[in-house]
Structures are given as C-alpha cells and as structure tokens.
Amino acid sequence: QVQLVQSGAEVKKPGASVKVSCKASGYTFTSHYMHWVRQAPGQGLEWMGIINPSGGSTSYAQKFQGRVTMTTDTSTSTVYMELSSLRSEDTAVYYCARAGSNHLDYWGLGTLVTVSS
Amino acid sequence: QSALTQPRSVSGSPGQSVTISCTGTSSDVGGYIYVSWYQQHPGKAPKLMIYDVSERPSGVPDRFSGSKSGNTASLTISGLQAEDEADYYCCSYAGSFNWVFGGGTKLTVL
Numbered sequence: 016q017v018q019l020v021q022s023g024a025e026v027k028k029p030g031a032s033v034k035v036s037c038k039a040s041g042y043t044f045t046s047h048y049m050h051w052v053r054q055a056p057g058q059g060l061e062w063m064g065i066i067n068p069s070g071g072s073t074s075y076a077q078k079f080q081g082r083v084t085m086t087t088d089t090s091t092s093t094v095y096m097e098l099s100s101l102r103s104e105d106t107a108v109y110y111c112a113r114a115g116s117n118h119l120d121y122w123g124l125g126t127l128v129t130v131s132s
Numbered sequence: 133q134s135a136l137t138q139p140r141s142v143s144g145s146p147g148q149s150v151t152i153s154c155t156g157t158s159s160d161v162g163g164y165i166y167v168s169w170y171q172q173h174p175g176k177a178p179k180l181m182i183y184d185v186s187e188r189p190s191g192v193p194d195r196f197s198g199s200k201s202g203n204t205a206s207l208t209i210s211g212l213q214a215e216d217e218a219d220y221y222c223c224s225y226a227g228s229f230n231w232v233f234g235g236g237t238k239l240t241v242l
Contacts, residue, residue, distance in 0.1 A: 050231070052178075059135070059236040060170070060178065060221050065229060074229035077133065110177060117166035117225045118183035125177055 037111030154222030166225035
C-alpha cells in the first residue's frame with residue numbers, strides 16, 4: 016500500500032531554514048511526481064510546488080519562488096522540501112502528496128513547522 | 133494565482149443533499165478538466181474524493197459526485213451522513229505545472 020512518511024515536528028527561529036522529508040513506499044517512486052502543500056493554523060490548503068522524482072525537475076508557486084527548494088533522493092525514495100528565511104507566517108503543517116496525474120491521490124500525515132523567537 | 137472561491141460554510145440534515153461550489157477563472161477551473169475535491173476531518177490529512185471533475189477513486193461512496201460548468205465546479209453530497217461533516221477543498225490545475233486550491237468549505241450535518 017502507498018505510504019508517505021514525513022519527518023517530525025520542527026521549531027525554528029525567524030530567519031532560519033527548515034527541511035522536511037517525505038519517504039515514499041508501496042509504489043515505484045520515480046513514476047509519480049510529488050506535491051507539497053501547507054496549511055496554516057485554522058486556514059486552508061495552499062499549494063507550494065511539485066517535483067519530479069525522476070530527474071528532479073520542479074515547479075514552484077510564485078509566492079514561494081526564491082525561498083523554497085524541493086529535492087529528491089531516489090536511493091531512499093525520499094523527497095525533501097526546504098523553506099528558507101522563515102517568518103511567523105510560515106508556521107503551518109506541511110504535507111507531501113503523491114501526484115496521480117493531475118490530482119493529489121495519497122497524502123502524508125503532515126509535519127508541523129513552528130516559527131517562533 | 134488567486135485561490136478558488138468556495139462558500140465558507142454549508143449545512144444540511146441527515147439524508148439531504150448539499151452542493152459546494154468552487155469558482156475560478158478560464159485559466160484554471162474553466163480551462164481544464166482537472167478539478168479535484170478533498171475531504172479533511174479535524175486534525176487529519178486531506179483525502180481525495182473526486183478527480184478530473186467527476187471521477188471517484190475506489191472506496192469513495194457514490195453519494196459523492198462532481199460536475200463543472202464554465203468556471204465553476206461543484207461537489208454534491210447526497211444522502212448526508214454524520215461522518216460527512218468535514219472541511220472540503222477544491223483544487224484545479226492552473227497550467228504551466230501549477231495548481232491552486234479553494235479556500236475551503238465547512239460542512240455541518242445538522
């Protein structure tokens with residue numbers, strides 16, 4: 016069965032960076048792109064970007080361009096999302112979600128990132 | 133890319149039907165058949181309920197259906213059940229490898 020296991024919660028200071036991992040299993044890792052989506056407390060879902068695990072090509076939402084980097088490690092079937100220059104508004108649960116053609120078919124449980132001084 | 137527009141809340145009694153709308157533009161909802169819907173219970177990860185406007189993944193009850201007209205997509209839940217109470221989000225492909233979500237709708241089962 017498809018599983019996406021994300022790294023644990025993080026607490027960061029403003030200006031720092033955070034790197035969240037998402038380890039995939041139960042399917043051929045390189046056959047499906049991976050999305051990243053975040054959800055601030057009490058707010059809606061916000062699409063951040065997508066990565067092709069086969070080759071590493073990416074597309075980022077304009078809002079995050081210059082601050083987000085998505086990478087992949089095919090040897091461990093893991094994708095990473097790094098967000099830099101953190102500010103309090105980046106406090107959110109960050110989800111990875113497998114791409115099923117043009118939708119998001121399987122989701123990780125989320126990683127809470129708290130930005131606080 | 134602006135978020136798609138959804139009503140903040142809808143409600144219905146058990147057994148009734150409710151429809152949640154999702155309005156975008158010709159650059160997203162109106163331009164592609166790639167509209168999907170997600171259900172999210174409090175503290176849980178979202179779950180795919182509808183994709184490609186009206187397709188249901190296996191395991192999703194046929195009480196859930198989707199449609200689209202112009203720049204507006206809709207999710208209809210018939211025969212409402214208590215467990216349907218959740219937040220619902222629409223999502224659309226917006227071209228150039230970009231996706232956009234709606235603001236979310238809270239469904240209350242009275």
